Amino acid sequence: MIITYFDPHPKTSKEDFFDREREVKELGSANVPLIMVLGTRRIGKTSLIRVFFNETHTPHLFIDCRRFSSTSAKIEDFVNILSSSLEKLSRRHKKLLKMLSKVRGVNVFGVEMEIDPKNAKTSLIDLFHELDEWSAEEGKHTYLVFDEAQNLRFYRRAHGISFNEVFGYIYDNLRNLRIVLTGSEVGLLEEFVGIENPVSPLYGRYMKEIYLKPFTRETSVDFLRLGFQQAGMKVKESLLEKAVDVLDGITGWLVYFGKTCLDLKEVDETAITSTLKVASTMVESELQVLSKWSERYIHILKVIAMGATGWSEIKEGVEFLEKQEITDASITRLLERLEKMGFIEKLTTREGKILYRIVDPVVQHVVRGR
Ligand SMILES: Nc1ncnc2c1ncn2[C@@H]1O[C@H](COP(=O)(O)OP(=O)(O)OP(=O)(O)O)[C@@H](O)[C@H]1O
Ligand SMILES: [Mg+2]
Structure with missing residues (x-):
């Protein structure tokens, strides 16, 4: 059998995605314009979103904001990512492409499209209007997903696009669009969204928050046991317990441990140590940011x-x-x-x-x- 639970990429199908039925359901039934998916690093936020959209075929645009940083957040980067995700959506829905071609600053060549970065601000709003109209005609909601959305804050400083203004506009005017934001740096995301800040365009707006909590001890051990079973590997229960003692219920670390064992072709304690080492390096750099504050x-x-x-x-x-x-x-x-x-x-x-x-x-x- 091919590896499933211990595949290190974000999951896309329900079969590979352990537990979390409640959170998937919550996402599907959140009948609000703004949804935040929150949780610590490596907990499964991106997987939750990918699995949901993949399984339900709900129209959506997925923007990975990890690609924007304080040193590289050009308008061109944003419009390129946006247009490729619009292209993906309109490949399935030809009518959408036709509607988008009407927007000033958007050029459509066959199935490819290009947004003129010079007029990005106005084109964006026009573009979202068309997307809203198309969604209404289809009788569906289209979701705009911004993964690690706190990175969008770099745009304001460098390029004068304030995404929370754009979100505020969408929230108030475009009833058939929904915004989904995820963030590991939970506080940063909330600060960026400005839900508690009276001068923010999103101040006081009702939104749904979905928290991904670490697995309980029992669920973590079950997860590891099943993962090794899928791979046809025998494993001592005591070693699973030991791994969970150290790595607890953070899914990404459990997967890293499992994958290391698959590569070693044995379930070994050294895999716990090496997982801890990798995880520590990642955490160390986060703590450095924190200590600067x-x-x-x-x-x-x-x-x-x-x-x-x-x-x-x-x-x-x-x-x-x-x-x-x-x-x-x-x-x-x-x-x-x-x-x-x-x-x-x-x-x-x-x-x-x-x-x-x-x-x-x-x-x-x-x-x-x-
Ligand atoms: N419920 C789950 N079942 C199986 N694997 C999972 C589950 N949740 C997360 N994973 C795995 O854990 C790792 C981290 O998941 P993912 O990238 O979705 O988390 P994240 O919260 O978006 O992480 P990051 O903070 O790095 O963006 C991936 O290898 C993914 O395959
Ligand atoms: Mg992620």
């Missing part, structure tokens, strides 16, 4: 990784590390930010006490060693 983020994470769970305990720990008193407001604000960015989560005990924990065991591992 404030070293205190790292101190908080470190104190939690060392075993502090309650608010006061965390505050005391950070004060001890920094050898100075810190205001309550500062700790609260940074904890909130860390939670929004998906680094930590809050749990409430039966007695009503709030506890904090680090979501990703790899983050825990890295901050301990810092």
Whole structure:
């Protein structure tokens, strides 16, 4: 049998995509103009979206915003990606191509199309109007998917296109379009969207948030067991438990571990170590970004990784590390930010006490060693 669960690419078919029925259903039944798919890195956001659109054949445009960065976010890059995804959609729907050819600044040659980057701003809105009209005629919604959408923020600074203005316009005027945004850097995405910022064009708009949580311990072990079964490999239950001890329920790390074993042709403890190493490098670079904002983020994470769970305990720990008193407001604000960015989560005990924990065991591992 060909590998399925341990295929390292984002999944596209339901058969390869373990669990997550609830989240797929949530995406399908979200009857709102704006949907956010949130969750920590490597948890399965892109897979969820790809599986949903692939299985339901819902019309959509998929824009991978990882291709835009602070140093390379040219209008040309955006219009190229947009036009190739429009081409893909109109290959299935010839009428759409004809409708789009009416838009000023959009040239259609056979099945190929080109958007003139000089008038991108006005062409974009006109183009979305045509797409909306086409969707209405088809009696469907067309979804505009922006994967890792927080990177769209680079456009404002460099090129004066404010995507949240475009989204605000679509939200208010184009009833047959829906916007789906995903982000690993949860806080960054929310800040970019500006849902809580009164001057943002999207302020106060109702939207649906879908959170992808890590698998539970039991689900993680099941996932690994089934993955090895698919590959026809025998594996000791104790080793699966050990892998989950270290990698927890972050699907991407479990897949990396599984794939490493498939390549080694044996299920071996060294695969856990090498997965942890790769994952740590990725986490390390994220923590570097975080520490540039404030070293205190790292101190908080470190104190939690060392075993502090309650608010006061965390505050005391950070004060001890920094050898100075810190205001309550500062700790609260940074904890909130860390939670929004998906680094930590809050749990409430039966007695009503709030506890904090680090979501990703790899983050825990890295901050301990810092
Ligand atoms: N439910 C699942 N079943 C099987 N494999 C999964 C599942 N969820 C995620 N994966 C696998 O985990 C890895 C990460 O998934 P994906 O790229 O979809 O996550 P992501 O949250 O978009 O990650 P990133 O933060 O890197 O963008 C991929 O190898 C994917 O195949
Ligand atoms: Mg992704």
